[in-house]
Amino acid sequence: MDQGPMENAFAAAATLARGDLVGLPTETVYGLGADATNAEAVAKIFAAKGRPHFNPLISHVVSLEAAEALGVFSPLARKLAEAFWPGPLSLVVPRQPDCAVCDLACAGLDTIALRVPSHPLMQEVLRAFGKPVAAPSANVSGRPSPTTADHVLAEFGDKLTLVLDGGPCAVGLESAVVAVIGDQATLLRLGGLSRVELEAVAGPLLAPDASSKAAPASPGMVLRHYAPRAPVRLNGTSAGSGEVMIGFGPGFDGADFNLSAAGDLVEAAAHLFSMLRAADALNPSAIVIATIPETGLGEAIADRLRRAAER
Ligand code: TXA
Ligand code: MG
Numbered sequence: 001m002d003q004g005p006m007e008n009a010f011a012a013a014a015t016l017a018r019g020d021l022v023g024l025p026t027e028t029v030y031g032l033g034a035d036a037t038n039a040e041a042v043a044k045i046f047a048a049k050g051r052p053h054f055n056p057l058i059s060h061v062v063s064l065e066a067a068e069a070l071g072v073f074s075p076l077a078r079k080l081a082e083a084f085w086p087g088p089l090s091l092v093v094p095r096q097p098d099c100a101v102c103d104l105a106c107a108g109l110d111t112i113a114l115r116v117p118s119h120p121l122m123q124e125v126l127r128a129f130g131k132p133v134a135a136p137s138a139n140v141s142g143r144p145s146p147t148t149a150d151h152v153l154a155e156f157g158d159k160l161t162l163v164l165d166g167g168p169c170a171v172g173l174e175s176a177v178v179a180v181i182g183d184q185a186t187l188l189r190l191g192g193l194s195r196v197e198l199e200a201v202a203g204p205l206l207a208p209d210a211s212s213k214a215a216p217a218s219p220g221m222v223l224r225h226y227a228p229r230a231p232v233r234l235n236g237t238s239a240g241s242g243e244v245m246i247g248f249g250p251g252f253d254g255a256d257f258n259l260s261a262a263g264d265l266v267e268a269a270a271h272l273f274s275m276l277r278a279a280d281a282l283n284p285s286a287i288v289i290a291t292i293p294e295t296g297l298g299e300a301i302a303d304r305l306r307r308a309a310e311r
Contacts, residue, residue, distance in 0.1 A: 008164055009124035015162050016041075016129050021048060023138050023152040024125060025166025026117040028088045028175050028192050029145040030152045031060070031135030032160075033125075039102040039270035042134050046104075046300055047266055048159055051141045053303045054269070056107035057134040058090045058115050058175070062126040067091075067114040070099045070132060076202060077180035083201040086118035088171050088192025092179035105134040108273035115175055121166040137174060147172045178205065228280035228287055232309040236288035244284035246275055248292055256282070259290075265297040272301055276308065 012022045016033060019041040024033040032048060034041040036059045046054060061067045064081045071093035073081065081091060095101070095112045106112050114132075117123070126133060137145035138152045146152045149165035156163075176198060177189035187195065187205040199205055230244075239245035239256070247255035249263035257275045259268035279287045292302045 009121060009128050012125045012162055012164050013128035013130075016125075016131075016133060019044075020161055021045060021159075022125075023149065023156065023160050023163030024122055024133070024135060025119050025149065025164055025169065026060070026122050026135075027119045027169060028117070028171045028173060029147055029169055030138040030149065030163075031122075031133075032138035032152075032156070033060070033133045033135040035129075036060075036101045036105050036132040036134035039104045039274070040267060042102055042104045043266045043269035043297065045134065045136060046269060047297050048156060049136065049139070049141045051300055053300050054104065054107045054272075055136075056109055056113060057105045057136050058113040058177075059101050059105060059132040059134050060115050060117055060122070060126060061132050062123060063116060066132070067116065070096055070101055071112045071114050072096060074180060074182050076183050076185060080178060080180065080185070080198075080202055081116070084193060084198075085116040086123070087116075088118075088173070088175040089198075090115040090175045090177045090191075092177060092188065094181065101132055101134070102270075103273035103277065104270055106273075108276065111179070111181075113177065119166055119170075121164055125164070145174060178202070227308050227310075228276050230280050230284050231286045231311065232305065233286050233288045234305055234309050235291045237290070239284075239288045240286075242285035243288050244279045244282050244286075246279055246287060246289045248290040252290060255290075259292075259301075265293070265295070265301065268292065269297045269301055272304065 015022050016035050019038050022033045024031045034045050077093050090113045092111050092113045139145050139155050147169040149163050152163045171192040174191045176191035176193040179186040185202045185205050245255040247258040252258050259271050292298045294302050
């Protein structure tokens with residue numbers, strides 16, 4: 001018997017709830033979706049895409065109301081959301097203090113990218129799942145974004161238990177990304193909405209500027225990520241007095257934290273940003289981090305740690 005769209009949406013929601021990845025249709029491009037509140041599920045996205053670094057992901061939600069539970073919307077942010085949602089606009093706003101989306105999905109930043117997609121099948125999934133879905137475009141890093149379910153199957157084949165077929169994408173271009181902090185709107189990425197359309201609602205948009213807090217640059221372009229206050233020492237084996245140790249693998253029993261006692265890189269990626277934050281909160285004289293093997297997700301973890309260690 002053929003499954004109807006509703007049953008497919010429930011199957012997708014059940015797969016997401018298990019912590020597995022799903023290929024999902026949106027009106028822009030197909031996404032590789034995971035439960036945005038589950039760091040291990042989100043880590044699987046980076047592993048599957050082979051991303052060389054942890055670029056923050058867009059969290060997809062069913063409504064502006066659901067978005068406001070996760071991010072802080074200024075009047076200008078709300079105006080943009082009301083004008084273009086559901087649709088091909090992602091808004092980067094400050095995270096709510098109790099934001100349910102995991103640190104890894106936001107790459108440790110204090111901001112979050114949110115989008116309400118208009119694709120009816122994706123909306124069914126979001127309604128059935130009831131939680132935010134983190135989803136980058138469903139392509140292996142460096143390859144073109146997929147606009148059909150077959151593209152997604154060609155990229156990931158049997159690595160995915162489920163790809164929802166919602167037909168070819170109507171927009172075919174990723175969403176426009178606009179950061180809104182207070183009354184300042186910055187165009188981080190052009191996409192499914194033109195500058196003219198956006199400026200008709202928001203007024204003139206700022207250009208990204210890595211040196212300005214009001215006009216944050218997209219990490220996708222400059223890779224400015226959360227950096228701990230404490231100095232970071234890499235490839236350490238133990239912490240000196242006043243220092244905090246983040247271990248990896250067996251043999252770090254006495255360490256303050258362990259990214260993965262089992263030496264699992266997916267688990268380590270899932271823990272990375274929250275453990276850096278937790279270590280930093282202890283106000284140590286330094287954060288000492290064990291060597292991470294640079295295979296699979298280890299490459300992205302090591303890349304991120306080198307950036308954190310740079311002063
Ligand atoms: O159309 C789309 O946006 C598709 C579909 C699946 O929704 N998704 C997509 O995601 O293109 P992705 O991960 O390929 O692109 C997300 C962009 C990246 O450029 C990323 O740097 C930026 O959004 N971004 C995410 N969170 C951010 C944040 N907190 N601050 C600044 N930029 C952020
Ligand atoms: Mg992409």
